[in-house]
Each structure stands twice: as C-alpha cells, then as structure tokens.
Amino acid sequence: MFQVVTRFPPSPTGHLHLGGARTALFNWLFARHYQGKFILRFEDTDQERSKPEYVTSILEALKWLGLDWDEGPYFQSQRLELYHQFAQRLLEEGKAYYCECSKELLEEKKKKRLELGLKPGYDKTCRDKNLGPGEGRALRIITPDIGDIVVEDLLRGRIIFSADEIDDFIILRSDKTPTYQFAVVVDDITMKITHVIRGDDHLSNTPKQILIYKALGVNPPFFAHIPMVLGSDGARLSKRHGARSVLEYREEGYLPYALINYLARLGWGYGDEEYFSVKELIEKFSLERINLAPARFDSDKLLAVNTYWIKNSPSEVLLEHLLPFLKDYSIFRFSKEYLILAIETIKSRTKTLKEMAEMLHFYLVEEIDYEENSARKYLTKAIGPYLERFFLDLKDLSLEEQELESYFKNLAQTSGIKLKDLAQAIRVALTGKSVSPGLFEIIKVLGKERVEKRLKKALEFIKNL
RNA sequence: GCCCCCAUCGUCUAGUGGACCAGGAUACUGGCCUCUCACGCCAGAGACACGGGUUCGAAUCCCGUUGGGGGCGCCA
Numbered sequence: 001m002f003q004v005v006t007r008f009p010p011s012p013t014g015h016l017h018l019g020g021a022r023t024a025l026f027n028w029l030f031a032r033h034y035q036g037k038f039i040l041r042f043e044d045t046d047q048e049r050s051k052p053e054y055v056t057s058i059l060e061a062l063k064w065l066g067l068d069w070d071e072g073p074y075f076q077s078q079r080l081e082l083y084h085q086f087a088q089r090l091l092e093e094g095k096a097y098y099c100e101c102s103k104e105l106l107e108e109k110k111k112k113r114l115e116l117g118l119k120p121g122y123d124k125t126c127r128d129k130n131l132g133p134g135e136g137r138a139l140r141i142i143t144p145d146i147g148d149i150v151v152e153d154l155l156r157g158r159i160i161f162s163a164d165e166i167d168d169f170i171i172l173r174s175d176k177t178p179t180y181q182f183a184v185v186v187d188d189i190t191m192k193i194t195h196v197i198r199g200d201d202h203l204s205n206t207p208k209q210i211l212i213y214k215a216l217g218v219n220p221p222f223f224a225h226i227p228m229v230l231g232s233d234g235a236r237l238s239k240r241h242g243a244r245s246v247l248e249y250r251e252e253g254y255l256p257y258a259l260i261n262y263l264a265r266l267g268w269g270y271g272d273e274e275y276f277s278v279k280e281l282i283e284k285f286s287l288e289r290i291n292l293a294p295a296r297f298d299s300d301k302l303l304a305v306n307t308y309w310i311k312n313s314p315s316e317v318l319l320e321h322l323l324p325f326l327k328d329y330s331i332f333r334f335s336k337e338y339l340i341l342a343i344e345t346i347k348s349r350t351k352t353l354k355e356m357a358e359m360l361h362f363y364l365v366e367e368i369d370y371e372e373n374s375a376r377k378y379l380t381k382a383i384g385p386y387l388e389r390f391f392l393d394l395k396d397l398s399l400e401e402q403e404l405e406s407y408f409k410n411l412a413q414t415s416g417i418k419l420k421d422l423a424q425a426i427r428v429a430l431t432g433k434s435v436s437p438g439l440f441e442i443i444k445v446l447g448k449e450r451v452e453k454r455l456k457k458a459l460e461f462i463k464n465l
Numbered sequence: 466g467c468c469c470c471c472a473u474c475g476u477c478u479a480g481u482g483g484a485c486c487a488g489g490a491u492a493c494u495g496g497c498c499u500c501u502c503a504c505g506c507c508a509g510a511g512a513c514a515c516g517g518g519u520u521c522g523a524a525u526c527c528c529g530u531u532g533g534g535g536g537c538g539c540c541a
Contacts, residue, residue: 011541046540103539110538117466120537138539156470165468165537173539180541204469204536227471227534234533262477265490269478272489291471291478294534298476301491311504348504408500423500435502 004036005194008062008069009184011043012054015245016061018297019199019229019237022263026226027197028067029264029285038067039191041074043184045177050077061246065256066278071191076183083178086186086216087139087171095215096171098131099140121167139172141182141215149207154195154224154287161207169208181205185212193221197287200225200294224287227267227294234296249302253352255313255321258306265305267295275308307351315343318356325357329364338363341445345437362431363445368454374434375461383425384462386415390426391455394448401440408439429458 006027010020031038040062044050059073076083090096099122101109110120122140131137144163151159171182178186188196203225213220231237249259257278264281265274268290276284310318319339323331331339342363343356350356362368370379389411397407412419423439430442430451443451 009541013541043541049540099539106539114466119467151469153470159469161469167537170539175539177539179539184541199535200470201535202541205541207469225470230534232476236534265477267477272479274478274490293471295478296476298491301477304491307504346503349502405500412500418500420500427501433501437502439500 003194004031004034005039005192006031006036006197007039007041007072007188007191007193008067009041009043009187010058011046011049012051012058013046013049014054015247016058017237017245018263021061021065021246021259022229022266023197023199023226024062024067025065025260025263026268026285026290027195029281030195030197030287031070032282033285036194037070039074039193040069040072041187041191042076043180044075044077045180045183047077047177057245057247064250065246065260074187074191076178076187079183079187080177082190083172083183083186084176087178087182090141090171090215091139093215094142096139096141097127097129097168098133098137099126099168099170100129100131100134100137101125102136119165119167122169124168127168136174138170138174140168141171141212143168143208143211149210151203151206151210151223153203153206154222155290155292156225159203159206161204166207166211171212181208182212185209185216188221189213189216189218195222195224197224197226199228201228224290226290227292229266230294230296232296232298237297251354253325253354253356254302254306255309255353258309259302261309262302262305266297267291275305275312303351310350310353310356311348315340315347318343318347318353322353322356322360325353326360326364329360331364334364338445345441345445349437359437362433362436367457368430368432370428370432370461371434374428374432378421378424378428378434379458379462379465380425381462381465383417383421384459386411386417386422387425387429387455387458387462389415391452391459394452394455399444399448401438401444404440404443425458426455430454 008024008027010016010024016024028038030036042050042055042058044055055073062069087096101122106122109123113123114120126140127142143166147163149161149163149166151161153159169181170179172178187193206223206225210220229237246259250256260278260281261276264276264285268285270276270284270289319336322343342360346356346359350359393407397404408419408422412422424434427436427439427442428434430436430439430446436442446454
C-alpha cells in the first residue's frame with residue numbers, strides 16, 4: 001500500500017514565522033488528509049546561524065498550532081555520517097570531485113564572469129584535476145553540460161531547465177558538512193518522503209536536487225511548489241511585516257485554530273467557504289485547489305477570522321485558551337459556571353483573547369475602579385435617587401433578563417428619565433466603564449450580592465460629589 | 466545580466482469556453498436594530514494588467530508586452 005509521507009524541514013536560524021507555518025500546515029494537512037505520515041526535521045547544517053533556542057521556539061510554535069508530527073524531530077547535524085556515506089558513493093562512482101578553489105578565488109571568478117555577461121556559476125576548473133580529499137577542499141557533483149532537466153511539479157506541470165543553467169555545485173563543504181541541496185535529498189530518500197511540498201523559492205533548486213537523485217540512482221519524490229506568502233506591501237516576508245514569530249500571535253490573543261484557518265486560506269480556497277475547523281481542513285484540503293500566485297499577508301483578515309472564531313467557539317474552549325491571559329486574577333475563586341457565563345456576554349464584543357481578558361476585568365475583581373470621564377458623566381447627583389431605588393428593589397427582583405428589562409423600562413417611564421441615562425449610570429456603577437456587555441446580562445451574571453455591593457459604592461460616590 | 470514562476474475588487478479568493486453587464490469574504494461608506502459597545506441584518510462603492518490572436522463565443526486557450534515574486538552561495 002502506498003503511504004503518503006511529507007515533511008517540514010525548518011532551519012533553526014530564526015523563529016517560525018507565518019510563511020513557514022503555512023508550509024508546515026500544508027504538509028501536515030496533506031499527510032493527515034491521506035492518513036499518511038508527517039515528519040519533522042531540523043536542517044541545522046549551518047553551524048554559524050543555527051541556534052538551539054530556535055529549535056525550542058519552533059517546536060513550541062508547532063505544538064501550539066497543533067501540527068503534530070509522527071516522526072522526528074530529526075537533526076541533520078546528527079546525521080553527518082549518513083551524508084558522508086552517500087557522498088563517498090558518488091565520489092567512487094566518479095560522479096563527484098574535490099575542488100580546491102578557495103572562497104576568495106570563487107568570489108573573484110564570479111565577479112569577473114558577471115562582468116563579462118556570463119552566468120555566475122562555477123567554471124569547473126577542478127573537475128579533471130582528480131584531486132583527493134584535503135584541507136580546504138569541497139566536494140562538487142558533476143552536472144551534465146548539455147541537455148534539459150525536467151521538473152514535474154504537481155501544481156505547475158512540467159518545467160524545463162537547461163543544463164547550462166546549473167553548475168557543478170558543492171555537496172560537501174570543506175569542513176565536511178553537507179550543503180542544503182545534498183542533505184535534503186539524502187534525508188528525503190532515507191526518510192522515504194513521497195511528497196515534497198515547499199515554497200516556490202525552492203523551484204529553481206529542484207533541478208539540482210533532481211540531478212542528485214539521478215546520480216544516486218533514486219527516483220525523486222513528487223514536488224509541489226506552493227506560492228510564497230508576501231508581506232502586506234508585496235515584498236518578501238521579513239521582520240518588518242508578518243515575519244514575526246507565530247508565538248507572537250499567541251501572545252496577542254489569537255486562537256491557534258483561527259491562525260490555521262487564516263493560513264490555510266492564504267493561497268488555498270474551497271468555493272465560497274471562509275471558515276474551516278481544523279477537521280474540515282483535513283477533509284477538504286487538496287493540492288489542486290492551491291492558487292499559484294503569491295498571497296499577501298493581511299492582518300485585518302486574520303483579525304476578522306479570529307473574531308469569528310471567538311464568537312463561534314464554545315465558551316469552555318475559549319476559557320481554556322484564555323487562562324494564560326488571566327494570570328493576574330485570582331480566578332480560582334470563581335466557579336467555572338460563572339466564568340463561562342461571563343465569557344458568553346463578551347464573546348461577540350472582542351476580537352482577541354487579550355481583549356477578552358481585558359473586558360472580563362470587572363467580572364474578576366472584588367472592587368472596581370471608575371473610569372474618570374465615565375463616572376463624571378453618568379454618576380451624577382441627578383441619577384442618585386434612581387440608583388438608590390434600584391438598590392432597594394433589587395432584593396425582590398428576578399434577575400432574568402426579560403424581567404430586568406421590563407423593570408428598568410418601567411422605572412424609566414414612571415420616573416420620566418431616559419432609560420439610556422439610567423442604564424449608563426448603572427453600567428458605570430457595575431463595570432466602571434461606559435462601554436460593556438448588555439446591562440441585563442451583566443446583572444444576571446454578577447448576581448445580587450456583587451451588584452448590591454457595587455451600587456452601594458456608587459451611591460457613596462455620588463453622595464460625596 | 467541570465468533562468469524560473471505568477472497575474473480576477475485595496476487584500477484573500479470563486480470562476481476550469483457560453484449559466485459572469487464576474488460571485489463570496491475582509492476592509493471601507495450609508496442605513497436598520499439598540500441600555501453603551503459590539504454582534505447581526507440591509508444597501509453602496511470596488512477587479513478580469515495591456516496588446517494581439519484562436520473561437521460562433523474568452524476572465525477562462527495561445528503568443529507578446531508590462532508588472533510582481535523567486536533563483537543564480539562552502540545560506541536554507
């Protein structure tokens with residue numbers, strides 16, 4: 001039976017950003033859709049730039065997103081022996097050779113060739129020198145001088161590269177570490193990867209890798225080059241725009257599955273549908289529906305998707321995701337029921353978990369503080385008597401929203417003051433702010449005891465005006 | 466400089482030769498709802514890059530131009 005095997009191979013030279021996360025997501029969705037395997041491997045052969053803390057943060061980001069892997073994480077730095085074996089084979093079969101050109105010399109040659117209007121690639125100086133291994137010598141693969149190299153891309157069809165576009169590139173550096181091109185191929189072979197789904201910035205590399213497969217006598221996997229994610233200005237993602245770590249989105253209060261929903265829709269569409277649960281994505285994802293044009297990251301749309309999921313997720317689920325944002329409150333003092341009812345009242349009024357936590361504030365503190373302007377505007381001498389009225393009536397009132405509503409409408413009508421003014425005053429008394437969830441919902445959730453206490457404080461405040 | 470990829474509203478997209486004077490989402494504008502703020506609902510404005518073909522017919526197929534992106538490392 002044929003089993004799909006995909007992989008996500010980040011290099012730990014930075015945090016996981018949106019582009020990388022989307023690549024991981026597409027590979028993961030594809031594997032899950034076909035009940036295949038998803039492998040994680042770190043491409044850390046660049047010893048200069050690879051940092052263990054990036055490994056940690058990438059792992060954490062993937063876990064947060066829920067992109068679980070079936071194998072790995074592998075580290076290329078721990079597989080050096082393997083690359084040497086494969087390289088040795090190529091050397092013995094006369095498909096690779098040592099090159100003694102120094103970096104400086106190559107740099108110079110490249111400059112000259114560019115000036116002459118030639119291709120910048122290596123000029124094959126050492127190809128026939130028959131050099132053995134030695135200090136400062138890198139191993140190059142012999143590439144064909146003429147002919148075409150054909151890349152079959154699952155999304156774009158057949159792409160043809162001319163052999164003279166490809167030089168004898170290095171597969172083993174002079175320090176014996178493998179280059180990217182070589183390590184990926186060896187890894188993808190040994191890990192039995194069936195589908196390579198990656199950014200189309202790798203498209204130009206693919207013929208090189210195909211040549212390695214050929215030299216090794218192995219059939220290449222299927223390739224699918226997906227369009228890249230661009231910043232909002234259309235330039236390549238960099239620190240400036242969306243290249244922030246996905247963990248930053250966690251800090252800002254995005255739901256992981258909202259981010260996934262957004263990322264999936266970036267370059268992929270399914271009819272007119274906009275919102276997908278992760279489960280639906282696994283069911284519906286297919287490579288054929290991927291767009292070929294690069295997609296720009298749009299923070300407004302991301303926020304809208306997050307807003308949608310906050311509004312449409314069960315409050316129990318939201319509570320879980322909210323916990324880290326509620327660290328400053330003694331939420332253990334409240335029942336889960338209370339917290340969930342409170343969340344119910346703010347779900348459709350917030351865009352992020354962070355905002356949610358802020359809006360939850362008045363539910364979670366013993367004593368509220370008044371916003372200065374709101375208190376001045378609404379907690380007036382004139383409104384005092386009506387607050388007192390409510391305070392006195394409260395103990396006999398039902399807290400059902402319907403009944404509260406008719407109580408207040410009645411009170412407003414019989415006393416000739418506007419419901420709006422009354423409502424705003426009580427709102428400030430109960431929440432400290434002039435903006436909050438519906439008044440009747442709040443009263444019901446807070447309960448008589450808290451409401452009484454806060455009204456008392458408001459009456460006190462008015463008395464001292 | 467050379468090579469490769471791509472091209473529908475500002476953005477993400479639907480659209481695979483006729484059902485498209487181009488649909489949805491988001492953002493924007495106006496209105497409704499209303500105890501505040503939101504949600505929601507209704508309405509409006511907004512795109513097939515350009516030029517040639519092919520065809521009875523093209524957003525859809527072909528070519529060119531332009532524009533955007535990527536690659537040409539002892540980075541990945």
